[in-house]
Amino acid sequence: MEQKKIKAALLGLGTVGGGVYKLIQRRKDEMEQIIGTQLEIVKIMVHNLDKKREGIALSLLTDNWQEIIEDEEIEIIIEVIGGIEPAKTMILEALHAGKHVVTANKDLIAQQGRELLNAAEESGADFLFEASVAGGIPIIRPLKQCLAANELTDVVGIVNGTTNYILTKMFEENVSFESALVKAKELGYAEADPTADIEGLDAGRKVAIMASIAFHTRVVFEDVHTEGITKITEKDVAYAKDLDCVIKLLGVAHDTKEGIEVGVYPMILKKEHPLASVRDSFNAVFVHGDAVDDAMFYGRGAGEFPTASAVVGDVIDVARDIQYECTGRISCTCYKDTPIKKFEEVKNKFFLRMQVKNQPGVLACIAQIFGNHKVSIVRVVQKYVEETQAELVIVTDKVKEGYMKNALKELEDLEDIYEVSSVIRAYL
Amino acid sequence: MEQKKIKAALLGLGTVGGGVYKLIQRRKDEMEQIIGTQLEIVKIMVHNLDKKREGIALSLLTDNWQEIIEDEEIEIIIEVIGGIEPAKTMILEALHAGKHVVTANKDLIAQQGRELLNAAEESGADFLFEASVAGGIPIIRPLKQCLAANELTDVVGIVNGTTNYILTKMFEENVSFESALVKAKELGYAEADPTADIEGLDAGRKVAIMASIAFHTRVVFEDVHTEGITKITEKDVAYAKDLDCVIKLLGVAHDTKEGIEVGVYPMILKKEHPLASVRDSFNAVFVHGDAVDDAMFYGRGAGEFPTASAVVGDVIDVARDIQYECTGRISCTCYKDTPIKKFEEVKNKFFLRMQVKNQPGVLACIAQIFGNHKVSIVRVVQKYVEETQAELVIVTDKVKEGYMKNALKELEDLEDIYEVSSVIRAYL
Structure with missing residues (x-):
């Protein structure tokens, strides 16, 4: 030495x-x-x-x-x-x-x-x-070394502090996305041009890196389907609370039989989930492996x-x-070449909020369209009803993104539906 | 190679x-x-x-x-x-x-x-x-390698799954310690002789190991002050809920100017703290370092x-x-010899529940004794009052364990105090 x-x-x-x-x-x-x-x-x-x-x-x-x-x-x-x-x-x-x-x-x-x-x-x-x-959160070394004995199947993370701060404000202080963003800029959490953060691009890069390491297959940013949090409203927040849930921008990577799923989008998740209590600008990465079961790494994601x-x-x-003359000891661990699943093939649960005509038969019509597109409904809530208009919230079972896309397209063409106001995926 | x-x-x-x-x-x-x-x-x-x-x-x-x-x-x-x-x-x-x-x-x-x-x-x-x-939680390698650039000052962990399961049951299902323990035994979480778990000995060993690595000073099990959860009652749980808190068995290690503090005891802590949402038999270790700030590692502590x-x-x-012919690469990192603080010198906040005579002047008398022993009171709650007896809950500021011990001894000798029912430390 x-x-x-x-x-x-x-x-x-x-x-x-x-x-x-x-x-x-x-x-x-x-x-x-x-x-x-x-x-x-x-x-x-x-x-x-x-x-x-x-x-x-x-x-x-x-x-x-x-x-x-x-x-x-x-x-x-x-x-x-x-x-x-x-x-x-x-x-x-x-x-x-x-x-x-x-x-x-x-x-x-x-x-x-x-x-x-x-x-x-x-x-x-x-x-x-x-x-x-x-x-600052140790995640690469734990994935590459500490958890090396595992077949990791799920990596789900809150990996962007700016958006987590904004969503926390929206939840805890009942403010709009816009005013939470202003506050985030004041505090230096958001940049003058916040696009990369609020549109999920920053999180998408991190998910690509984590998925590559966890699943031993090179995943690049272009493989990641990204959506941001700009469309989340105060009403979505209120419904999430009613469901005992929060909304988080999640970077999601799953290794399934049919290939690797990678995406970034806001998701509704149960308050009991360890990721739900990650507040403010903190980050956390939740991992599931066949031996270790569930694990999570929490801390400051920037600064x-x-x-x-x-x-x-x-x-x-x-x-x-x-x-110790052993450089190169931990090198690339992408020794597999698992295919990346097309986004249309990825299965998700959905929370849908829509404005519909307040008359009998509308729900039957919606249910019919969903049925045709293999979408199962697990919950329907109708909370705000005016004379001619009602707000309908539907939570679905897992369905392929492609099917949901087609169902939504058909719904939007329907005369009885004024607007599909929110489409948020659910991690329930 | x-x-x-x-x-x-x-x-x-x-x-x-x-x-x-x-x-x-x-x-x-x-x-x-x-x-x-x-x-x-x-x-x-x-x-x-x-x-x-x-x-x-x-x-x-x-x-x-x-x-x-x-x-x-x-x-x-x-x-x-x-x-x-x-x-x-x-x-x-x-x-x-x-x-x-x-x-x-x-x-x-x-x-x-x-x-x-x-x-x-x-x-x-x-x-x-x-x-x-x-x-299964990666903690030794993160402490020794990933966080090696930090001066770590705090390691606080839920490192015993049995007791965390019992406390979770007590909180979520309002059952007694005894019946939660029975349930834990049924599920195989607690052994036939559960002493090492419920008295904090198992957690004490883990804290000694973590403190040694985090503070670069050899800390042995004998250095750790251990108390268990057997004295926690349903009433303590109810009060903790009123204070928006939970009770967790924490392994606590702090590196202070006057030496290293190491202990295991049940503590009341705010619901917002990341450790508060660690449920059932899960474990988690919360770490604070001068560069990384707060970080936490969560997962299955046994099995x-x-x-x-x-x-x-x-x-x-x-x-x-x-x-790579580099064995011995990560060896002992205890290159310091920081003294271990005597337990009487460790400072903690306290939650005290006591049964007192229901008559004017009792609180003044208690406050006087606390004052004499340098104990500052930050909160007093009197909730259950009968004709002759009242239940008093006092939350104190940080005070040396030795002072609190003396104050409690003097209180117990007081005729107006029937019983000091609970003495629980507070991580607030």
Whole structure:
């Protein structure tokens, strides 16, 4: 075991990069105890050299990638720039050069994971990305190692803090989606352009990564059907409460006999489910395996230090592997090639809220259409009735998405139905 | 990297041992994919060779330890006998012989962890014990690796399924401790002699192990103050509900400026706390670190396959280390020697329920005594009043255990107080 100092370079000095640098500084002595040698950030790559950065020695900064990639003493590259390029090129160059890479880049892993992991495997390098899913929550390592003896069949997670904060506000303070979003922006939970969060794209990337690891089959972002929470109304919230349920934006991945199902959509779920009590901007990932049964991992899915916690945890592991000369020890675990199910084939339960003509025979007509499309109704609630109009809520049994789509299309053409106001999937 | 088959021996074929054997058989092909070579159980040590065991080849069984320890081809020993001896001697002999050990033995780790980890370190062997705490829930590896960048200050867990089942029944079905215990025995959640569970001893061992890892200081079972749940009554449950709380048996470990606090006792905690929604026989461990903030790990804390999931996960990791020639990679992480705080110095909030004389001045008298002993009262509820007797509930602020003990002693000597019916700590 060599006792030489291990040198690392940090790519990016935004929120997460700053957190990583500070955390490594703060835990210097402890890390030496854990790893058995010192770990030092010797270069930080930034876009703008002139920007003032408190507590960072100017000599560390560079805007020249060559300075880093050509420095043979730098063994670990910590990529926290985010996005596809230039991160991808840099990571590939680093791996080809035999350097080890730790990244928090979910966009990249969810789209180009295979290429990156192959590059790592070819050069026997460590390539770790714990921070790419659910921020500080340990999930990649538990899936890859602790639960390795399991056939995992279900991974269901609240993996976007912004939308969970919004839904929590809507539930606990009876406010609309719009005003909850305003509040989320005020608190810095939502970005100026919140599309990636509220439309489920961010969650979709994380689900792709988790599904790949859990089911040993490469799942990419494009495989994930994504829907957001913008259509959830205060009335939906009220009905969910009546059903002793909450509404959560869930990233859902199931390994079924007919293939892998992956999606992100708001779902109604029972208050007793462990995911139901995950409040505010917290994240949680619920897992089911044939041996472990149900398990859940809960914590902060974003933020400077929670994300840095995961990044630096990975860095410590890489340093340990360097010390023990066993880098590449945990590599790609996608040794299967299970097909991804077409979304129309995925089965879900549904909560449907619709405005219908208040006259006899309407429900019979709706039931007839559902019957024709193989949709079983398990519950009907009619709560608000005006002279000419009634609001009907229908909860269905599991049915293929394709069938439901066709049934809804036919319903919408019906004269007696003014509007299908909400279509929310149910995890009951 | 060698491609030879890795041979393991299993010590013990009880519930967990049976699960481990079945799981390894079931996942044979997958494990080969993960590890890169085959893993095989070549010997199983049992107490009674004559007992019928379905699905196990007789040729695997032995009651002779020498056959295993002297077999140089056996590289991994899986110890699931439990208890101190003969497990300890066997593990030490195995480690000294350079074999790697995976164990689920909490009694042993909580009492003799240092000696065993030292032996592993001396011979450069892997010594893993994920299953010793909270069954199938990944907790040891997350604490040692994923959260290694954190200064962890709090580990609070529901780590005994029997007592959590009993408390859940008491809360949800308003039954007494006694009848919930009967139900737990019927379902096989409680043993014929349930002492270790209901008195908090089992939880105490797990807390000692978790505290050692989280705070990098060896904490042994004897350091843990343990109290059980036998004194919790239906009335306590009713009051807890009034306060929007639940009662849980918590294993509590805090790293404070004045030393480490470790204890197991029933605590009243707010319904919003993530641990409050952990129902039935499920376990969960809540962790706080300076970078990750709050995190929680939830799942099955016991049972044949959940425990086997953790054991076999460790076995896979050992096999991988053998393949990569990096055994001993994760060894003892107790590089500190933080003192353990005396229990009298530990500060807690309290919920006190007492029967007092129904006359003016009693509360003043109680408040006076509390004041003398530095106990601050934050809430007083008087709900049930009879002609001569009243029931008084007092919730206090944080106070040293020693002060509270003295205050209670003085209260009990008071003529106006008939009985202090409940003393429950509060995690509010």
